[in-house]
Amino acid sequence: MTLISRVSHLTKNKFSDSNYDHPKIFIVGSPNVGKSVIFNSLTGSYVIVSNYPGTTVEVSRGTARIGDIQYEVIDTPGMYSLASISEEESVARKILLKENPDILLNVVDSKNLQKMLALTLQLIEANLRIILILNMYDEAEKAGLKIDSKFLEDKLGIRVIKTVAVTGQGMDKLREEISSSVKPKNNVTESLRVQYGEPLEFFVKTLEELISKNYGLSKRSIALLLLQRDAEIHELIQESEPENYTKLCEVIEKAEVRYSYPLNYVIALRRRQAGAKIANSVIISSKLAKPSLSDKISNAMINPITGFPILFFVLYFGIYQFVGVLGAQLIVEFLEEEIFGKIVNPLATSLVVNIIPFKILQELFIGDYGIITLGIRYAVSIILPIVTLFFFVFAFLEDTGYLPRLALLMDRVFKKIGLSGRAVIPMTLGFGCDTMATIVTRTLETNKERIIATMLLALAIPCSAQLGVIFAILSGNPIAILIWATTIILVFLIIGFLTSKVVTGEPPSFFIELPPIRIPKLKNVLVKTYTRMEWYFIEVFPIFILASVVIWIGQILGVFDLAVMLLSYPVQWIGLPAEASVAFLFGFFRRDYGAAGLFDLHSSGLLSGNSMLVATVTLTLFLPCIAQLFINIKERGIKTAIAMALFIFPFAFLVGFLLNNLLNLAGILI
């Protein structure tokens, strides 16, 4: 505890008095190193997850009280390098450039220190004040690794703390470190910096001298990013100092000629070598541990012979039994019948009737399409339980490390439809909520992949609410379920294949790091589920209310009757009663609305056998809910989104038409 840090503590103390200017703690690091666990542990439950402006990459912000100071804590998206490739990396860097962190926590996976130090060295190079967190230290020890953190501190000139964030180990020490000084002690001297060797160093210095403005990162760091041809940094410099830009480019071109490999390769290589040298000197022992149980489980998951049965097992118990049966059937039934049917609806009806004298206004709140009796009821009793359970399963699988292994298994199949295995994550999420999944397509690397994935989500991936109702309708009829599933899978593959031929762009590549298999901590899974639920509810709940209002207005103006009348033609072509057109129209507001509408028709005996099957297939493929359409427009642009909608609308009916006739031709009666 030096005097200087004490003084800086005192001067910075004004932060604790002001509500708006809290010191900022940023958490940065590669994906899968436990950033969000550290974030949650520091902040507790006061968390705002929001999209970074102009993007849909999620950034979590929260506050933490450490000692007597209130801090703002920001969990940045995963980044491998300051030179950005993915949208996440670009957002993480923007945050670093613009928001001026007071303390930067660089979280690394202890057992991969060698590799991870490359980013740390870049952050040091950028003159950011960092505390290095050797997280998951227990896993490193298990693998036979010991790290001399004192020596590492000397080597890097920054503070180093060992933690096991999931169990909270080392977190107190981290808090102490944070509160001991608002700015961590840094004594990075020139000799500790990565040297890139001549002639590169010469070009770096030349560039540094040419750059005239400050960008939040050191000039050396900006110079290196320019040399690496980082598009965004080039744009930034071109905009803010156009007078120097041409000169800068000349220097960069000169540098490029001097090397036979691309400069980003040369720079990354040097940095990695520097990192490896440091890591090797601070790692005390490294013996190869025997394959542990988690290794064996991992091997079983990725070997196709055992992997596919495991996948089936996960889908059957995790999704079908847990979400489908427990959520969509038992809990939904209980909420629908016991809570809403017997308590909420009657209560709301009597209240509204007593307060509002006009029948038309009454219908806005109660009755068949009322805000309370339809909008809120659907949102709370159907969507809430199903989606909550799904997000729970998803968070659980995420924390075990299963998802990257699933991606690996599916890569070959997905390549056939122009996607990489990575797309498994939004696709699986689509079974929970297509809207959220459409947002998550951002994690895919190419635009082509994003378009294909969005198309397939919109067309062929039923969301959990819809699945629940479909299973309820078709339950007790395994052949119908089989035909439904086969049709949807065929459509998924054929349309995926065709879309991949139509959309231009580079074929996707697949590249993923497998985190070790871990047993998830219940608390962490619950926190994740809760944050997602909260987000989902805030986004979706208003749309339910809105849908009720729109239907109410539509009813008054008679627009709906017209639309229902128009829709009744295609509906009848596919062999359904005209009444089903109501379900389809509402299906546009939310797919599960439509499905629930079918359920009512089914219950009243209007739909049965073949037409029931045809209706569920058509409705599954039919235009996704209005929320998904909005997000689709936002993500893919209005042209692409409208083109997709214009394709899906007739296509859903075409498939229904074909299926109906095929069943009739083959003489199949269900």
Add this chain to the structure above:
Amino acid sequence: MTNLSDESEEILERLWIIGKEKEEICTLKKLDLTENDDGLKELQNLKLINLKVGKLELTTTGLKEATNVIRRHRLAERLLTDIIDASKDFLEEAACKFEHGLRRGVDDNICVLLGHPRLCPHGKPIPRGKCCLDEIHQTPGIISKLSGMIAGQEGDVAHLQTKDSKKLQRMISMGILPGTRIKMIQTFPTYVFQLELSQVAVDKEIADEIYLRLINSRASKIEKKKGIWMPGRHRFRRGLR
């Protein structure tokens, strides 16, 4: 046609680079030669080039010969970097000497040994030889693509051959760099390998771009004994026999 002088080979090489790679018209001036140059005369006598009003052109046989010279030169560079680990300053000069020594037939052997590389250390394409075309039937060399390895085999990354600089950057940040030790875990449905203490999965396209210096070359024996996965199209081939 294998007894060309070093000078003539040098001319062929430059003609090929100017004519084929840069797609420019080649003149005597560009080559800095006079009509009376011995090498030039030799090539004209062998009908490998045509000289018309100061413009030089490769004949059909000349083009074949020149492609071969380029191939030998770039293979020599690869050999010197990957196996002999020659320093960069020394590379160009040594490759020139070396290439003249590699006559046809020998170059194919070197190509096999190096795992049929597609790019020279400077990132320029290496013309494909006959051996590259029926690559599948080749015995494994010392250098192999990641996609050519089998489960259990180990190797050190020799070089990365991708032109896509973003991909290259991604590979580096994931830790795939010259000198890193890799152990193959499985090859189907995707390639999964151990890299230091973590595991990485990549698809065939990326696995084709990573070249390694193999460590336990006994692997081919393991393959025969157990009949385990063979990469490429002919999986289980040996096992079924």
